[in-house]
Amino acid sequence: MVDPAIRTEGLSKYYGSVRALSDLSLEIPQGEVFGFLGPNGAGKTTTIRLLLGLIRPSAGMAEIFGLDCQKRAVDVHKRITYVPGEAGLWPSLTGEETLHLLGRVHGKIDENYRNQLVKRFDLDVTRKIRTYSRGNRQKVILISALMSRPDVMILDEPTSGLDPIMEHEFRDCVDEARERGQTIFLSSHILSEVEALCDRVGILREGRLIEIGTLEHMRHFSALQLEISFAGEVPDLSSAPGVSVVKSGGQNVSLQLSGPVKPLLEVLSRYEVNRLTSREPSLEELFLSLYGEGGQSDETGAGADG
Amino acid sequence: MKLVLVQMAEDLNVGEASRVSKDWLVARRTIRSVLPSGVLWGVVFGVFVASSAFSYSSVYKTQAERASLASAFGANVSTSALFGPGLKLDTVAGYTAFHIWLTTAIIGAVWGITASTKALRGEEDSGRWELMLTGRTTQMRATFQALSGLLGGVFAAWLLTAAITAGSGRAQQFGVALRPALFFALALVATALMFMAVGALTSQLGATRRQAATYAGWVLGASYALRMIADSGTGVHWLVWVSPLGWVEELKPLTYSDALPLVAIFLFTLAVGSAAVVLAGNRDVGAALIQDRPHARARLRLLGGHFGLAIRLVRPVLVNWGIAVAITGFLLGYISYAAGETLSRSSMYSIYSRLGASGTGIEVFLGVSFLVAAVVLTFVAIGQLTATRAEEAEGRLDQLFSRPVGRTWWLFGRLSIAVVVLVFFGVLSGVTAWLGVAVGTTKVSFVSLLEAGLNIVPPSIFILGAATLAMGVWPRATATVGYSLLSWSLLIEFIGGIGAMNKWLFDTSLFHQMAAAPSVPPNLTSDLWMTAIGIAAAALGLVAFARRDLQGR
Numbered sequence: 001m002v003d004p005a006i007r008t009e010g011l012s013k014y015y016g017s018v019r020a021l022s023d024l025s026l027e028i029p030q031g032e033v034f035g036f037l038g039p040n041g042a043g044k045t046t047t048i049r050l051l052l053g054l055i056r057p058s059a060g061m062a063e064i065f066g067l068d069c070q071k072r073a074v075d076v077h078k079r080i081t082y083v084p085g086e087a088g089l090w091p092s093l094t095g096e097e098t099l100h101l102l103g104r105v106h107g108k109i110d111e112n113y114r115n116q117l118v119k120r121f122d123l124d125v126t127r128k129i130r131t132y133s134r135g136n137r138q139k140v141i142l143i144s145a146l147m148s149r150p151d152v153m154i155l156d157e158p159t160s161g162l163d164p165i166m167e168h169e170f171r172d173c174v175d176e177a178r179e180r181g182q183t184i185f186l187s188s189h190i191l192s193e194v195e196a197l198c199d200r201v202g203i204l205r206e207g208r209l210i211e212i213g214t215l216e217h218m219r220h221f222s223a224l225q226l227e228i229s230f231a232g233e234v235p236d237l238s239s240a241p242g243v244s245v246v247k248s249g250g251q252n253v254s255l256q257l258s259g260p261v262k263p264l265l266e267v268l269s270r271y272e273v274n275r276l277t278s279r280e281p282s283l284e285e286l287f288l289s290l291y292g293e294g295g296q297s298d299e300t301g302a303g304a305d306g
Numbered sequence: 307m308k309l310v311l312v313q314m315a316e317d318l319n320v321g322e323a324s325r326v327s328k329d330w331l332v333a334r335r336t337i338r339s340v341l342p343s344g345v346l347w348g349v350v351f352g353v354f355v356a357s358s359a360f361s362y363s364s365v366y367k368t369q370a371e372r373a374s375l376a377s378a379f380g381a382n383v384s385t386s387a388l389f390g391p392g393l394k395l396d397t398v399a400g401y402t403a404f405h406i407w408l409t410t411a412i413i414g415a416v417w418g419i420t421a422s423t424k425a426l427r428g429e430e431d432s433g434r435w436e437l438m439l440t441g442r443t444t445q446m447r448a449t450f451q452a453l454s455g456l457l458g459g460v461f462a463a464w465l466l467t468a469a470i471t472a473g474s475g476r477a478q479q480f481g482v483a484l485r486p487a488l489f490f491a492l493a494l495v496a497t498a499l500m501f502m503a504v505g506a507l508t509s510q511l512g513a514t515r516r517q518a519a520t521y522a523g524w525v526l527g528a529s530y531a532l533r534m535i536a537d538s539g540t541g542v543h544w545l546v547w548v549s550p551l552g553w554v555e556e557l558k559p560l561t562y563s564d565a566l567p568l569v570a571i572f573l574f575t576l577a578v579g580s581a582a583v584v585l586a587g588n589r590d591v592g593a594a595l596i597q598d599r600p601h602a603r604a605r606l607r608l609l610g611g612h613f614g615l616a617i618r619l620v621r622p623v624l625v626n627w628g629i630a631v632a633i634t635g636f637l638l639g640y641i642s643y644a645a646g647e648t649l650s651r652s653s654m655y656s657i658y659s660r661l662g663a664s665g666t667g668i669e670v671f672l673g674v675s676f677l678v679a680a681v682v683l684t685f686v687a688i689g690q691l692t693a694t695r696a697e698e699a700e701g702r703l704d705q706l707f708s709r710p711v712g713r714t715w716w717l718f719g720r721l722s723i724a725v726v727v728l729v730f731f732g733v734l735s736g737v738t739a740w741l742g743v744a745v746g747t748t749k750v751s752f753v754s755l756l757e758a759g760l761n762i763v764p765p766s767i768f769i770l771g772a773a774t775l776a777m778g779v780w781p782r783a784t785a786t787v788g789y790s791l792l793s794w795s796l797l798i799e800f801i802g803g804i805g806a807m808n809k810w811l812f813d814t815s816l817f818h819q820m821a822a823a824p825s826v827p828p829n830l831t832s833d834l835w836m837t838a839i840g841i842a843a844a845a846l847g848l849v850a851f852a853r854r855d856l857q858g859r
Contacts, residue, residue, distance in 0.1 A: 052708045055855035074710045082708035088701030090619065091514065096604040104610045105709045130514065131600040141705075154708075 003066035005030045005152050005183035006051065010060030013046050013207075020046040022207045023060070028185065028200075030151075033178050035194035036187040038204030039291060044187045047204070048156050051185070052082055064152060078107065081145035085157030087137060091130035095123060095140050102144040114147035120169050134161040146173055152183045159190060171197060195283040203290060211290065219280040222289060223256035226264075231272040240267045256281075256289075332438060332448045336425045336455025344459035345466060347417055350793070351410050351494050352470025356480075357801045359402045363479035372396035387538040387641065390555050398480050399560035403490065409800075411554050412530075414463075414498035419522040421459060422505030425452045426582075427518040430509075436591055446587030449506065453579050456502045460495055467491035482560065490559040496571050500550045501526065503575045506582035510589065513598035520626065521596075525550075527630070534637075550574060612711050613719040620693065624727055627686050628734065634682070635735040635759075638675040639742020643749070646671040662818065665825040668749055672739065672758065673822030679735045680762035680817055681796065683728060687766040688788035690724040691773040695784040699859045713852045717774070721844055724770055732763040750824060758823035764836035765795070765816040771840030771847070778850025781857050791816065 006028040013021040021043040028034045038044050049055045051062050053073035062069040064076045089098055099118075103109035118125055121139045129137065138161045145153055159167045167190075174184060174197050188194050194201060195215065203211040211218060223244065228237075230251045237255060238246045241263040246255045251274075257264055268276070281289065366372045376395035386392070389408050394400025426449065429435040439445060468491035475482030482490070505522045512518035533552040536545035546552030553567040553574075585595060608614035646668030664670065694717070697703050707713060736759020740752045769791050776787035798815035801807060812818050819836055821829040 049856075052704075054704060054707055056853070073707075074712050077708060077710040080708070082704070084701075084704060086701075087705060088703075089705065090615070090702060092619075093609075094602050094604055097606060097609055100604065100606050101609040101615055102705065102709065105612060105706060105711055107710060126601045126604070128598070128600060128602055130598070144705075 002030060003063075004028055005032070006034075006062075006064055006185060007066075008047075008051075008060065008062045011047070011050060011057055011062050012059040013043075013050060013055065014058045019207045021050070024204075024209055025060075026202060026209060026212060028183060030183050031178070031181045032200060033174065033184040033186060033198045035198030035201040036185060036204070037191070037194060037201060037287060042204040043207040044204055045156055046207075048082070048154055048185075048187060051154060052077075052080075079151040081106065081148050081150040081153050083141050083145045083153070083155045083158040085160045086134070087141040089129045089137060089140065092128065094128050095125035095132070095136075098129060098140055099125065099144055099147070103147060106144075106148045106150075108149075109147045110149055113149065114143065117143045117146055117173070120173075121166060135163060135166065138162055139166065142170060142173075146177070149177075149180070150182065152185065153177065154185045156187045157189065158186070159188070159193065167193070191282075191284045191287055201283070203287070205290065215283060215286075218286055222281055222286055223258045224261075225279050225281055225285065226255050226257055227275075227277045228253045228255070228268070228273060229275040231274045233271060235267065235271055237264070237267065240264050330451060330454075331441065332443060332451035333455040333458075335438075336452045337458040338455075339425060340421050340456055340459030341462055343417060343421065344462035347413065347498070348463035348466025348495075349470070350413075350797075351406075351463065351467040351491070352474075353797070354406045354410060354800065355402060355467070355471045355490070355494075356474035357797075358405045359398050359474060359480040360477070361801055362401045362405070363398050366401075369396065372401075375401070387534050388638075390533070391537060393558060393561040397561075399482055399486070402480075403493075403558075403560040407493065407554065407559070408551075410494045411497040411551055412526075414495055415501040415526050415529075415551075418456075418460075418498040418501030418503075419505040419519055419526065422453075422456055422502040423509050423515050423518040423522065425456060426506055426509035426586075427512060428515040430592060431515050439591060444587065445589075445591060446583055449586035450583045453502070453506055453583065456506075457499075460499050460502065463498060464491050464495045467494050486560055486563060489557070489563055489565075492568075493554055493557040493559040496554050496557070496568075497550060500571060500575050500578070503578040503582065507578050507585070510582055510585040511594060511596045513594035513596070516623075517594075517596075517598070523626075612706055612716050613723075616720050616723055620690065620723060620727075623689065623693070624686075627689075628731065631679070631682065631731050631735050632738045634679065635738030636742040638672070638679075639739035639744075639755075640746055642668050642671050642675070642739075642743055643746045662820075662822040662826065664822075666749075669825035670822075672743075672750065672755070673825030675739070676735070676758045676762055676824070677799070677817055677820070677822060679759075680765050680820055681792070683731055683735075683762050683766040684769050684788075684792050684795075684816075686731060687724060687728060687770040688773060688785065688792065690720070690727070691770060691777065691788060692785045694720045694724075695777050695781060698781065698856055701858060703856060707856065714848050717777075717848055717851050721770065721774060721848075725767065728763050728766050728770070729760070732759045732761075735759045735762065754824040757828055761820060761823040761828040761833065764833040764840070765820050767840035768816055768836040768843075769840070771843035774844040774847035775850070776847070778847035778854065781854075782859075 004027045006026070008027075009025050011021060011024040012019075024043075024047060036044055036047070046055070050057055051064065051069055053069045053076065056070060065079060067076045069076055093101065099114065103114070121143060123136060123139045123143065127136075129140070132140070138158070142158060145155075159170050162170065171193065174186075177184060178197075184197075186194065186198060198215075200212065200214050201218065202209055230253070234248060234251060234253060237243050237253060242257050242259040243264060244256045244258065246253060248254075366375060373396050376392070390404065392400070392404040395404060426435075429438070429452075435448070438448060443451070468488050471482065471491050472484050472487035474480055475484075475487045501522060504525050505518065508518040508521035508525075509515075512521055529549045529551045532545050532549035533555060536543050536549065536552055537555075546556060547570070550571070553570045556564060556567040558564050589595060608618045646666065659670070662673070665673075703716075706716065733756065736756040737752075739759070740750070740755040743750050743755065769788055772791055773784050773788035777784040795815040795817050798807070798812060799817050802812045802815065802818065816836065819829075819832045821827065821832065
């Protein structure tokens with residue numbers, strides 16, 4: 001039986017009485033691109049730092065390719081690379097020196113691919129790190145992670161600071177990695193990025209995993225978005241079974257519908273409907289429906305580091 | 307970091323009602339940051355004054371003893387070059403001023419440089435300065451405010467030094483009135499004032515805080531060298547007037563109290579501080595007047611792993627320290643003949659012998675000189691550990707530890723480099739002291755000076771180990787633990803050198819555990835104990851570091 005790329009069981013982290021992550025159990029098969037979502041302070045970065053062995057769990061375990069992330073950290077790190085949202089690099093080194101160092105420390109790099117990446121991300125590697133913009137520093141980290149062609153890439157807000165062209169380049173690189181069978185664990189606030197790249201998505205709230213599955217799966221169990229245009233009288237649909245978040249303007253009404261459609265259709269059949277369109281929710285709408293319109297969760301008890 | 311930025315953002319986005327107070331936000335932030343160290347040094351300087359005065363009066367009870375000390379020590383040119391001229395050494399006040407002025411002047415200058423480069427270039431390095439400038443201020447105004455805040459820190463230090471000096475001056479055996487006490491305290495904090503301005507200026511010149519501090523350090527070094535040459539009896543005493551340390555010396559507090567050099571001190575501070583403000587207003591945020599080369603040819607030789615990286619990172623700092631150690635060693639060796647000859651006839655001999663030195667005057671002088679070198683070496687040890695901790699605090703370790711790099715090996719590598727450097731510097735101080743001695747006289751053998759050089763290593767290994775343990779268990783206290791041990795040992799040596807002290811208390815000083823070689827043979831038992839405890843503490847620190855969470859600032 002093939003080990004999953006990433007597996008956690010009951011993984012928890014507390015800072016005193018503050019709960020940063022609670023009882024996280026998930027399994028990510030090899031070759032999957034997994035999106036990890038949650039508002040600030042939900043515990044995403046805590047999870048990533050636990051997977052990297054940078055912090056110790058209060059309870060539970062985490063494995064990468066069947067290797068314990070704490071006890072076998074060095075062996076685990078031979079098979080992974082990590083991209084933080086904002087990397088600490090050595091200001092006195094140049095881009096080339098940094099890439100050389102990180103490649104040698106990792107132990108395996110594809111030199112040709114590295115040179116290709118430097119061109120694709122349009123990075124001047126002769127400059128010292130201290131003279132780079134934030135976006136260019138992020139490119140250094142991205143290239144250093146991609147050039148090793150690791151089995152698993154752990155990405156925490158990887159495109160922060162990148163311009164849209166570079167973001168697009170990054171997506172292409174992730175697609176190529178997926179084609180090569182690499183596993184990607186992507187934590188991001190850019191929901192369109194997650195929607196475009198990820199096979200499955202996990203959503204954290206207050207340190208707990210509240211939703212996991214494919215986008216299709218999530219959409220299936222979530223509310224349908226309906227836009228209805230009436231020719232005559234506009235009814236009050238807020239009390240109709242399964243209907244929520246009703247907004248009306250003139251002859252038009254938009255609403256969310258959970259559960260079977262039939263009861264609403266029975267109500268609508270009594271009125272003159274010009275047009276009725278339905279669509280599945282976007283990831284952003286799914287996300288907002290889980291956290292409320294403001295996209296904010298009650299952060300009580302959750303970690304402060306994302 | 308996030309919390310600081312949020313707090314700053316809140317502070318900056320306030321309503322018009324509080325406009326006046328918020329216009330001084332930078333000054334208030336700076337004073338909040340510098341006040342604790344200002345209070346600390348104020349108290350330490352005050353304690354130095356009081357302990358020195360009371361110890362002197364308890365050891366030198368009779369006028370004859372005091373006159374003997376004054377005649378022997380006050381006329382010693384070599385000692386005058388090293389520590390400044392001794393005036394009215396037959397009085398408690400005169401001796402106290404002589405005994406502590408240079409120590410406090412150098413501590414004050416280092417504090418001034420550290421505080422101002424942190425408040426200016428350090429804030430710029432971190433990006434907080436830029437955020438601050440998005441508020442209702444300009445680069446010029448913000449720099450002015452930061453300097454004003456720093457001034458608040460110096461004022462606090464002056465106030466506390468003055469209060470303790472005036473309080474202790476009321477005692478009959480010290481007998482210093484309020485006005486001389488205030489003047490003396492001003493002399494003690496004057497270098498802090500001047501070098502805060504220097505640090506502010508070099509913060510405009512250097513592209514990083516380290517560069518800014520290095521430039522300011524050169525100014526301090528030049529200032530010390532000029533004063534030393536001026537006091538060396540070579541007919542160039544006028545040089546004292548081109549050195550900030552020389553101006554402080556010329557204040558002659560508690561003896562002849564000359565206020566004229568205050569004009570130079572204030573003019574210098576005003577001119578340098580104003581230059582810093584003007585230059586700040588005429589450059590881009592993040593830019594420097596001495597431009598760092600943005601491009602560089604890749605030098606990959608050492609970048610094959612974390613160990614080579616560590617060598618590459620510490621190399622520039624260590625080269626500077628190495629030069630300082632070599633020059634100091636040579637100079638001490640060079641003047642040892644003259645200093646030692648005078649010393650053997652002076653009552654300072656008894657003070658030095660209380661610090662554990664014995665033998666000929668030259669040997670005793672060299673023994674005490676190596677004690678000073680041991681203090682310098684502990685600074686190197688603490689500096690190495692704080693740089694190591696900074697790698698973690700600034701998030702750079704995340705990049706290494708998410709790759710196949712073991713934590714224990716990484717820290718072990720850094721400690722190994724530190725130990726090799728400490729041993730090398732010990733040997734360097736011995737060899738350069740011998741070179742200095744050889745130029746003048748050959749009365750001290752190469753082997754005994756080499757032994758003396760190696761003898762200064764164990765206290766720094768002890769402190770390195772203790773700070774490593776702190777880094778493993780309580781990382782944010784790494785520097786505090788190192789500097790506390792150093793300060794405590796210094797304070798004990800300082801007081802113990804003057805007067806009788808409880809043996810057990812004296813033994814708590816690391817420097818007292820170290821034999822004053824080459825005047826006496828190195829105490830191998832003591833050296834081994836200090837080294838063994840240091841290594842054991844470092845080993846515990848390594849284990850703790852490998853088991854704990856990585857922690858930012």
